[in-house]
Amino acid sequence: MTTDRRERTPGTPTLADRYVHAATRRLPEDQRADVADELRGSIDDRVEALLDERPGLTPEQAEYAALEELGEPERLSAGYSGRKLRLIGPELFPSYVRVLKGTLLVVPVVALVVATIDALGGGDVGSVVGAAVWTAYTVAVQVAFWVTAVFAVVERGPDDDVRESVGAVWTPDQLPELSRAHRGSVTDLVAALVFLWLFGAAIVWQQLNPSVSYDGEDVPVLDPELWTFWLPLVLVLIVAEMVFEVVKYRAGGWTTRLATLNVVLGAVFTAPVVYLAASDRLLNPHAVAGIQEHWAEFDPDVVGLIVVLSAVVIYVWDVVDGWRKALVAR
Amino acid sequence: MPDDVLAGHLQELRRGTVVMAALATLSRPTYGYALLETLADAGFAVDANTLYPLLRRLEKQGLLTSEWNTEESRPRKFYRVSPDGQSLLESLLAEWQELHASIEKLR
Numbered sequence: 001m002t003t004d005r006r007e008r009t010p011g012t013p014t015l016a017d018r019y020v021h022a023a024t025r026r027l028p029e030d031q032r033a034d035v036a037d038e039l040r041g042s043i044d045d046r047v048e049a050l051l052d053e054r055p056g057l058t059p060e061q062a063e064y065a066a067l068e069e070l071g072e073p074e075r076l077s078a079g080y081s082g083r084k085l086r087l088i089g090p091e092l093f094p095s096y097v098r099v100l101k102g103t104l105l106v107v108p109v110v111a112l113v114v115a116t117i118d119a120l121g122g123g124d125v126g127s128v129v130g131a132a133v134w135t136a137y138t139v140a141v142q143v144a145f146w147v148t149a150v151f152a153v154v155e156r157g158p159d160d161d162v163r164e165s166v167g168a169v170w171t172p173d174q175l176p177e178l179s180r181a182h183r184g185s186v187t188d189l190v191a192a193l194v195f196l197w198l199f200g201a202a203i204v205w206q207q208l209n210p211s212v213s214y215d216g217e218d219v220p221v222l223d224p225e226l227w228t229f230w231l232p233l234v235l236v237l238i239v240a241e242m243v244f245e246v247v248k249y250r251a252g253g254w255t256t257r258l259a260t261l262n263v264v265l266g267a268v269f270t271a272p273v274v275y276l277a278a279s280d281r282l283l284n285p286h287a288v289a290g291i292q293e294h295w296a297e298f299d300p301d302v303v304g305l306i307v308v309l310s311a312v313v314i315y316v317w318d319v320v321d322g323w324r325k326a327l328v329a330r
Numbered sequence: 331m332p333d334d335v336l337a338g339h340l341q342e343l344r345r346g347t348v349v350m351a352a353l354a355t356l357s358r359p360t361y362g363y364a365l366l367e368t369l370a371d372a373g374f375a376v377d378a379n380t381l382y383p384l385l386r387r388l389e390k391q392g393l394l395t396s397e398w399n400t401e402e403s404r405p406r407k408f409y410r411v412s413p414d415g416q417s418l419l420e421s422l423l424a425e426w427q428e429l430h431a432s433i434e435k436l437r
Contacts (some may be wrong), residue, residue, distance in 0.1 A: 035386070037398075038362060038407045042382060045363035045404075071379050079383030 016043050016063055023073035027081055035080055043067065088151045094170070096151045103143050108190070111136035112197065119201050122208055128201065189249040193242055200238040203231060214290030223284045230272055237269045254326035262322040270315040277307035341375075348376050350426070352384070353411050353419040356394060361406040385409055393418055 013021075020043070024036045046066040051057055057065070070076065078085045088096050115132035123131065203222070210218035222231065244265055248258050276282040283300050291298045351374045355365055366381055376384075388394045393415035399408050411419065 031386075034407075037405065039382065041404055041406050042362045042378065045361075045406075046378070049363070049367075069378065071377070076379045076383065079379060080386055082387075 014063065015067055016040065016047075019043065019067050019070070019073055023076045024080075026077050026083075031080070039076075043070070046070075084155065086155070087148070088155050092151055092155055096147070099151075100144065100147050103147055104140060107136050107140045107143065108193075110139050115197075115201070119205055120208070124209060125205065128205070185253065186249070189245055192245040196238050196242050196245070200235055203234065207231075212284075212287040212290040214286045214293070219286040219290060220284055221287045223281060226276070226281070230276060233272060234269075237265075237272075240265060241269060254322055254329055256323075256326045259319075259322040259326040263319050266315050266318050270311050273311045274308050277304040277311070280304055282307060344374060347426075348374055348381075348384070349388070350419060350422050352381070352388070353393065353415050353422075356409050356411040356415070359397070359408040359410040361399075361408050365409070388415065 020036050020040050023039060024032050027035055043063075043066055046069070047059065047062045050062040050065055051059065054062075075085060077083070111132045114135040115128050118131040119128045206222060207220045207224065207227070210220045212219050212221060244258075244261070248254065251258060273282075280300060283303060288298070288300045348369070351369055351372065352365065355368050355372075360368065362382055362385060363378075365385070366376070366378055369376055369381070385394065385396075389396055389409065391414075393412055394409045395412050396407050396409045399406050
């Protein structure tokens with residue numbers, strides 16, 4: 001039984017017609033008709049063979065089965081044209097990942113800058129966090145998109161010079177430094193930096209956006225007198241703690257030297273806080289009075305005690321944790 | 331050894347021999363689907379969507395010549411190995427023998 005599908009009425013394209021069209025439409029003009037005719041014939045050959053092998057099949061079922069065997073027309077088309085069926089191939093992939101990681105490092109920096117500007121401009125906590133998250137998301141998406149787009153273009157350009165310039169050609173010079181290969185935990189670093197940043201931002205924010213009303217005006221919670229020396233010192237120490245966290249990360253985690261440094265730095269950080277809280281100089285007297293207007297039992301001494309205890313507990317825990325990890329890591 | 335491991339390695343080994351098998355078969359003019367059947371019967375299971383573009387590529391490289399035959403019920407493109415293709419086949423077969431000898435020596 002022979003069915004020549006070419007003799008079908010032109011008005012009703014069969015699945016095979018659609019298949020041949022899909023598989024050949026992206027081929028160069030001069031090859032298209034020839035490849036289409038041959039592919040058409042091969043499909044018809046297969047349909048005929050299937051009808052012989054399995055007499056129960058209708059011609060439509062045989063055609064369906066033949067096309068299913070042949071698979072995705074895009075793949076066939078790529079086979080004919082030599083086109084690559086991938087966005088970024090295995091040659092470029094390692095340098096793609098390397099560049100992507102490198103450029104994504106700008107995300108936290110940009111987010112931090114935007115959040116800081118927003119905080120200094122008088123944004124509330126919600127707006128600062130929102131700005132940081134939204135900026136981080138937008139920048140990350142943009143960076144990932146453009147890096148991917150550039151690599152996808154390079155993947156399609158066979159020019160060796162271009163590939164070399166994006167690092168697709170690996171040389172031993174690109175080996176990472178050993179100390180960098182054994183970095184500390186990124187999670188620890190990010191958590192510490194975010195915590196420190198929030199701490200610093202809260203100090204600045206409570207001054208810029210006074211939240212306690214007293215005597216008809218809004219006053220900051222911390223004593224504004226402290227800005228002459230103590231609060232700037234705390235902010236400087238926060239920055240020092242951030243630097244410490246980065247150094248620790250780059251060193252690959254805790255070492256005994258870092259643990260020792262941590263004892264000193266932690267003491268310098270904790271001492272002013274404990275001193276101010278213990279000597280009752282931390283809170284703004286106007287804010288205390290303002291709070292007591294609504295909540296008579298509010299006792300600044302209790303707040304001072306809580307701050308002292310928290311600061312000491314955090315300090316001791318941090319010192320012990322640092323030493324424990326440094327000794328385990330040895 | 332699990333069967334799928336063996337099958338995987340055999341398939342990998344045979345993949346490189348499809349060009350040889352096709353060039354050898356095409357000493358007689360043959361069209362795409364018939365070549366596919368011949369190769370399958372000889373144990374070279376190659377997918378149609380791999381073989382058809384491969385024939386075009388070999389033709390482009392001057393290793394095959396082709397001709398449309400319109401005398402049959404349906405027009406078919408017949409491929410045949412060219413002198414270049416024949417000498418490539420000889421080179422590949424010589425390499426094949428050499429590889430076999432080398433492996434035997436390594437054992």
